[in-house]
Amino acid sequence: MGAGLTCLPLWPGTVGAKLLASPVATNRLRPPGGVPEEIFPAKCIRCGRCVEVCPYRSIVMLDIRAGISAGTPLVEVDRIPCYLCMKCVDVCPTGSLRRIRQQDTRMGLAVINRFHCAAWIGTTLCRTCYDKCPYAEKAIRLDQLRPVIDEAACTGCGLCTNACPVTAPDGGKAVNIEPIFARDKVTA
Amino acid sequence: MSGETTGNTPAAAQPAKRPETRFNRRRLAVLTGAFLLITVNPFLNYYLHIDFIQGWYQSLGVGRLWFVSPLEGLESLLITKSPYLPSLVAMLIPVLIAFFLGRVFCSWICPISFLLELFDRGRRLISRKTFLRHRLLVARKLLWFVLIAELIVSLVLGAPLFVFLSPPGLVGREIMMAVFFGKLALEGVLVIAVILLELLTRRFFCRTFCPLGGLLAFLGLKRRLRVHLQGADCTGCGRCGRACPMGLQPEAGEGVSAYCWNCGECVDACRHHALHFRWQ
Numbered sequence: 001m002g003a004g005l006t007c008l009p010l011w012p013g014t015v016g017a018k019l020l021a022s023p024v025a026t027n028r029l030r031p032p033g034g035v036p037e038e039i040f041p042a043k044c045i046r047c048g049r050c051v052e053v054c055p056y057r058s059i060v061m062l063d064i065r066a067g068i069s070a071g072t073p074l075v076e077v078d079r080i081p082c083y084l085c086m087k088c089v090d091v092c093p094t095g096s097l098r099r100i101r102q103q104d105t106r107m108g109l110a111v112i113n114r115f116h117c118a119a120w121i122g123t124t125l126c127r128t129c130y131d132k133c134p135y136a137e138k139a140i141r142l143d144q145l146r147p148v149i150d151e152a153a154c155t156g157c158g159l160c161t162n163a164c165p166v167t168a169p170d171g172g173k174a175v176n177i178e179p180i181f182a183r184d185k186v187t188a
Numbered sequence: 189m190s191g192e193t194t195g196n197t198p199a200a201a202q203p204a205k206r207p208e209t210r211f212n213r214r215r216l217a218v219l220t221g222a223f224l225l226i227t228v229n230p231f232l233n234y235y236l237h238i239d240f241i242q243g244w245y246q247s248l249g250v251g252r253l254w255f256v257s258p259l260e261g262l263e264s265l266l267i268t269k270s271p272y273l274p275s276l277v278a279m280l281i282p283v284l285i286a287f288f289l290g291r292v293f294c295s296w297i298c299p300i301s302f303l304l305e306l307f308d309r310g311r312r313l314i315s316r317k318t319f320l321r322h323r324l325l326v327a328r329k330l331l332w333f334v335l336i337a338e339l340i341v342s343l344v345l346g347a348p349l350f351v352f353l354s355p356p357g358l359v360g361r362e363i364m365m366a367v368f369f370g371k372l373a374l375e376g377v378l379v380i381a382v383i384l385l386e387l388l389t390r391r392f393f394c395r396t397f398c399p400l401g402g403l404l405a406f407l408g409l410k411r412r413l414r415v416h417l418q419g420a421d422c423t424g425c426g427r428c429g430r431a432c433p434m435g436l437q438p439e440a441g442e443g444v445s446a447y448c449w450n451c452g453e454c455v456d457a458c459r460h461h462a463l464h465f466r467w468q
Binding site: 020039041049053068087093095 | 229230233237239242243244246247248249254256257260261263264267268270272274275278345346347348349351352357360361364365368369373374375
């Protein structure tokens with residue numbers, strides 16, 4: 001079994017690449033404090049304690065279809081966002097979720113699509129994301145009644161994405177969370 | 189039970205004074221308790237939001253007391269090369285247990301052991317044979333090679349394998365997935381495969397192919413608790429050898445070997461009190 005698994009990533013085509021691919025993408029984020037994707041699947045021991053402790057059921061557990069990331073936690077913010085209760089951070093036994101403060105959480109960065117946002121294209125005076133943001137006036141503020149993100153304060157919790165009433169043609173929302181910090185490199 | 193169920197006269201069971209299934213009953217009770225813990229706990233978590241206990245036997249958190257399975261912790265440590273103190277501290281108790289008592293996790297706690305025990309008992313209700321013939325035997329030393337191979341493969345891949353393909357962990361994960369998300373993960377077929385392999389040879393997976401068992405056996409090389417043979421009392425009847433789920437021969441003194449997991453089946457099976465657990 002072991003030998004077969006070792007060879008699988010070396011398979012030609014997309015099969016091998018898929019097995020090693022990261023499940024993190026737009027609106028698919030690691031829980032708060034997650035270490036960069038480069039080492040997350042290595043550090044996480046798939047104990048599921050973050051999933052069990054999450055009171056909002058925000059964290060889902062991946063299965064074998066996610067390749068080597070099977071069993072790792074993921075927050076699908078368009079389904080259920082993270083309410084930043086920081087319980088998962090306290091129970092992680094491996095340090096895959098670093099013990100950080102709520103305001104230091106960087107699950108990703110909210111990005112407003114100005115071609116879809118109702119306030120930006122002028123359809124209506126929508127400020128749902130501004131109202132929902134746990135760091136209103138810091139992470140999202142209104143600039144001439146249009147929402148603007150401040151990357152210095154945005155935690156990437158996804159409350160804005162979850163609340164956004166606009167669905168873009170590509171299936172996303174008018175404000176999406178991009179996991180830019182998950183792409184950090186830890187090794188030289 | 190391990191007693192002879194096939195048409196023995198009642199008188200044959202008489203000579204043994206002490207109850208014959210001392211350790212078997214206790215072990216089944218502990219196994220059941222350990223399995224109930226990971227079965228009931230997701231329900232408590234999900235429906236009542238009681239999150240005092242989280243996880244299963246990969247990492248178990250009881251309040252502030254944490255346990256991390258040694259192999260999972262070791263893999264994570266080896267691959268990331270960055271030690272995390274809470275993880276190391278949480279590995280301490282399991283490592284100490286393995287160091288002093290040997291592979292008792294495997295025989296007394298592991299949910300796979302519980303399922304296999306149930307499977308055994310269920311099978312005995314149907315078939316008249318107490319023990320099946322071992323159809324496939326592999327060299328016991330393979331256990332060490334499996335452990336080494338597993339670590340090397342994980343290091344090559346850069347991702348720990350046992351953490352998401354370990355049958356003991358999968359049982360807990362499947363139960364949690366079923367409760368929390370109402371679905372089962374596909375990798376659960378490994379658990380079924382391990383249970384079916386039981387028909388081939390008793391504890392086929394546990395005795396040679398479980399890397400966690402290999403690591404615990406390695407930690408327990410110098411363990412204090414061992415099954416000792418009192419040679420004078422042994423009549424060489426071979427009951428202990430038939431009872432041993434690991435395929436060892438306690439009558440030849442293999443109870444002190446690295447492969448023994450201190451389950452106590454042989455101690456129960458011995459009619460002449462020649463086998464004892466001894467702390468040394």
